Amino acid sequence: MEEGLSRFIRACYRQEVDYVPIWFMRQAGRYMAEYRALREKYSLLTLCKTPELAVEVTLQPIRALGVDAAILFADILLPLESMGIGFDFAHGEGPVIHNPVRSLADVQALRVAPPEEHLGYVFDAIRMIRAALSGKVPLIGFAGAPFTLASYMIEGGHSRNYIGPKLMMRADPGAWSLLMTKLATVVREYLLGQIRAGAQAVQLFDSWVGCLSPADYQQYVAPYVKIIFDGLRAERVPLIHFGAGTATLLDHMKAAGGDVIGIDWRVPMDNARSQLGPDVALQGNLDPVLLMAPRLELERAVRDILRRAAHHPGYIFNLGHGILPQTPVDNVKAVVDLVHAYNGAK
């Protein structure tokens, strides 16, 4: 679309579209041979911190798939460095935090620095990606949400039971609220910086918040997420609010903020729509594992989602969570083509 807003941005604002826009969470990554080739030469952090390389990785899925939006290549953990938290990506095990946050004193020591001081490479990458895309598709920026970042900071890495954050909430509520307030400030300023550098939409990833009860979400998470969305509302770009395992949290997430709510595969899209009402856009919700299923099964699942979601304005096709490394690229491309061929879009 050359004229006016792209179909992705239009769908975020619940305006009518010519066809259903689609992009994939983690659309750049190890499932693509082009990405693996670069990873043989550079670490993940080097890819993130070298704007030329981040541009190249961001564009790989745009060239290969024909999706309707690009997403900045970065990682949700990058802002932790600016707060004084060191981390690495251990082989196959995900992130490892060198100095986890365990006490009020640890939280008090965390810095809240202007993002330009440590994250300028992200803003440079955004400017360069915008130039390279030259209006072809919009660019989505992103950040991790306070709970998801706090759980990495406290647990020191991936977690099964989220014991650290759940206990800090109750055993040391002062430390918890200071940590969440600092994270909300850092994330808000970081996303503002991304928007000012040229991000045309931003997504907040609260990937692990589904481990909480609605009451705990309401008390210990929602106020801090709201600080972020309230701080971005005047920016005139669509705001996307994503979490996984959030069937019982969706109403609270909508209330905390976002023009678009990300839905995972555990909630049928029509149920999500009746629960959340007409005044918000929805994004989702193919189970990423189905991208490895036999083609006919995959197509059946995609059509089922479209039937449940696409007749209402304000729908963006995506996965319920990120693409997995074992995914065949051909299946991802087939989903893009199938969604674009669907003619029941509003």
Ligand code: CP3
């Ligand atoms: O979507 C995109 O294409 C943009 C790139 C992107 C990455 N991380 C690059 C990356 C995005 C949007 C993220 C977000 C992110 N990072 C999230 C939220 C999204 C989600 O999946 O819930 C989370 C929880 C993280 C933290 C993180 N980073 C983990 C848990 C891992 C390890 C996972 C694994 O598969 O090993 C990473 C590493 C990471 N970040 C990779 C990529 C492409 C894979 C690592 C590699 O190349 O070796």
